Amino acid sequence: DADVTQTPRNRITKTGKRIMLECSQTKGHDRMYWYRQDPGLGLRLIYYSFDVKDINKGEISDGYSVSRQAQAKFSLSLESAIPNQTALYFCATSDPARTGRYGYTFGSGTRLTVV
């Protein structure tokens, strides 16, 4: 089983629909992140969480919300999807004590298309 699991792997949705992307991890890491990647661009941070009670906005949080249901689960919601939210979404985890050797651990990504 993957250390960081994202579901769904692919999703096509209509403009205006609410959609949730889920992330679960077995790494035991406290820190979790949501990034999006657009073609030809790097990863941009949407939200991050350092523990269950700590949620922080990243550089592009508008139009998104998150929920940290447990240490192992971090969900990203698009309340009313729009076409420019079409992108590849990554969940990542880190353990600050071990980041030096391993960096982030990424999920396999969710490819979201909003039509």
Next chain:
Amino acid sequence: EDKVVQSPLSLVVHEGDTVTLNCSYEVTNFRSLLWYKQEKKAPTFLFMLTSSGIEKKSGRLSSILDKKELFSILNITATQTGDSAVYLCAVNTNAGKSTFGDGTTLTVKP
């Protein structure tokens, strides 16, 4: 605003060539610089650098950081087709989050 700039954006070489990828940054409270390789989907970790002048090596890949001039390079010698990927540079700050560059797309032709 933290900023990470990679160059070139894309590069096409032939097997056996040596390539140098560049990463410059402007961030508040620098902690470390990381290199990742992204093939089909998720990025995978290559190196983390925190100190200037100390080269990190892994096989044909090596990387070095210059904290005075605020840049890093990633070298790949004797390139192979399996090196074809997007190489991402990221800077981690004391705030505990990483800012990524746009990546360099490397294509190695047989």
